[in-house]
Amino acid sequence: MLNFSGLHKIIEENKSFLITTHVNPDGDAIGSQIALYKYLNRLGKELRLINFSETPSNLQFLDPESIIENYQTSSMLNIFEQYDVLIAVDFNRLDRIIDMEDGFRKSSKIKVCIDHHEDSEQFTEFMFVDTSYGSTGEILFDLIDSYKEINIDYEIALPLYVAIMTDSGSFKYERTLPATHLKAARLLGAGVDPKETHRLVFENVKPGKIKLLGKALNSLTLYHDGRVALMKINRADLNETGTGEEDTDGFVNYALSVEDVKIALLLYELQEGLKVSFRSVGDIPVNKLAEEFGGGGHFHAAGARITDNTAEAVLPKIIELSKKYLD
Numbered sequence: 001m002l003n004f005s006g007l008h009k010i011i012e013e014n015k016s017f018l019i020t021t022h023v024n025p026d027g028d029a030i031g032s033q034i035a036l037y038k039y040l041n042r043l044g045k046e047l048r049l050i051n052f053s054e055t056p057s058n059l060q061f062l063d064p065e066s067i068i069e070n071y072q073t074s075s076m077l078n079i080f081e082q083y084d085v086l087i088a089v090d091f092n093r094l095d096r097i098i099d100m101e102d103g104f105r106k107s108s109k110i111k112v113c114i115d116h117h118e119d120s121e122q123f124t125e126f127m128f129v130d131t132s133y134g135s136t137g138e139i140l141f142d143l144i145d146s147y148k149e150i151n152i153d154y155e156i157a158l159p160l161y162v163a164i165m166t167d168s169g170s171f172k173y174e175r176t177l178p179a180t181h182l183k184a185a186r187l188l189g190a191g192v193d194p195k196e197t198h199r200l201v202f203e204n205v206k207p208g209k210i211k212l213l214g215k216a217l218n219s220l221t222l223y224h225d226g227r228v229a230l231m232k233i234n235r236a237d238l239n240e241t242g243t244g245e246e247d248t249d250g251f252v253n254y255a256l257s258v259e260d261v262k263i264a265l266l267l268y269e270l271q272e273g274l275k276v277s278f279r280s281v282g283d284i285p286v287n288k289l290a291e292e293f294g295g296g297g298h299f300h301a302a303g304a305r306i307t308d309n310t311a312e313a314v315l316p317k318i319i320e321l322s323k324k325y326l327d
């Protein structure tokens, strides 16, 4: 387990905190951010939550009062100097906060990173990063649980449960450990309703997203004897369905669910450039494959943002390089 004494010390010695999470935030990102907010709020801290991306609609129930703000480049340039401590949750490379990177990086304030991804960028001496955890939510559970004055009650338990549930693939990914279930048990004990929470997160889908999924599924193409599966989403698909980048969350898993597939790819065109999601099974490190395109992530789940090239140019390269990782 991580040693949280340094983090407790920073929390005790400072008054104001700005908490942010990565672009295109998922359940672990928003759940962790809200749980940390509730915890620090209990401790009487002054808090501000600012993200580059909007909160996805299926996670807005975690933030009913809309405490999370969207970063405004023009009016928030100075924001990173206005709080004692800047906390990065669920990411460990500053390019994950896009337009906020520069201000965050240059800030003279204390910076803290709480995360579980591989390939950290050492942007502060206070890196609370442990890749053995399946979610940032589990790290925060341990942080809060190790501070005896605050109880994990329903208010804190709900966002933590969403964080853990989503990042563990509903308790099935490989870093789902006995400790994960023990934490989940504590959260249920605090009053979290597993069926209702799952419904709010996963069965609260906009029709456009289902239509977009249809387009993505239709694009499924197999390579290398059916061991690599690719799905594509182009800008026209997004426009026709009235969807955005955040609506593609989870799609790549359909490609991975195809029989014999070892590497699954989802390629989608952004307003600028494109993004590729990589998934794998067995001993194939897709984070290494993603790194070849300037990305990164976990052994079995990674991503890359490519701004200096087109899908037509990048795709053959990705398919070709995938072969190397299959063998």
Ligand SMILES: [Mn+2]
Binding pocket: 028, 029, 090, 116, 134, 135, 136, 167
């Ligand atoms: Mn996470």
